[in-house]
Amino acid sequence: MSPPAVVCVSHGEDADGITCAALLVRMKAAHPILTNYDDLKDSLRSIQPPLDELYVCDLNVREDLAEEILRITGFARVTVIDHHPTTPGILERLKEAGAEVVHDTRDCASVLLYDRFREELGREAGRMAAFAAWADQFEDGPIAEALLLEYDRQSVQHEGLLLAHALPQRPTKEFRASVLEAISRLEPPHRTPGVPEAAIEHLEETATLIETLTGKAKRLQVLAYMKADEGTSIGSVAGLITDAMGTQVGLCYKLKGDLANISLRSRRGLPYHLGEITRRVAKGLGGFGGGHKRASGASIPGESLEKFLGELDKALATYN
16 A cells, blocks of 8 residues: 555544544545644654655644654645644744644634635535534634634534534544544534434533532642543543632643643633643643643643642732
């Protein structure tokens, strides 16, 4: 079998990254590689010539990752489509090396991708991007807001939320691949096998979890936190902690070897950028992190977890 001419390396843990990959499968017959931040460097290292095009979608480009992307620009056309705040200078270096960079922190990656290739993808693909925007809580981005005017808002909301609830409930490669394939066919989530059932299961687990979180989570000044139970999504739990505990920020973590993988969520309308604060604190402890205004993540040495919690809570408290 000959190697693919086009590859898409995309975030594989949520609707935004999966939708990016699906739209590129539809438009370019791209070979999708769904990855996460733990495996991203290895995913990029696996990209070798011959290759015509590489798309990197919905993934925050750190300095060490930029080096791998720069390597790939030596033998393939590279396009980076992302919405995460990025360390100054990195995206400029990629542009100077010939990569195309589509970057805006105000909209989700799927919407940015659709807007860039609107003519090639067609109107119905925009509906899939709108689902992803709602699932990723970027429905109020400037491009997404205009896009949502083209479709029935309530149906888009329902379909997006089905994805948002189903994907953390079925975190297997097989399920994510089936969702990707369905989106590439422009199939709505409610018709995708397993999605409605997984979403209902997740909602039931969510309701039960909210009832038990007050006895599990620990409260600091601004945030409350807990270790993830086996099989639970740390991102989903982080969001629920703010609900159950009444705090501004919820944090959930899990230990993986010597590392602590951390997910954070905050309420709307707060005066700080959670992703930027997370990145700064994690970097100071020998880890990495970042994200959006209301949602972020980090990976740090496990031995620094307690210090991370204290420094992050202190940094957030300065805004109160």
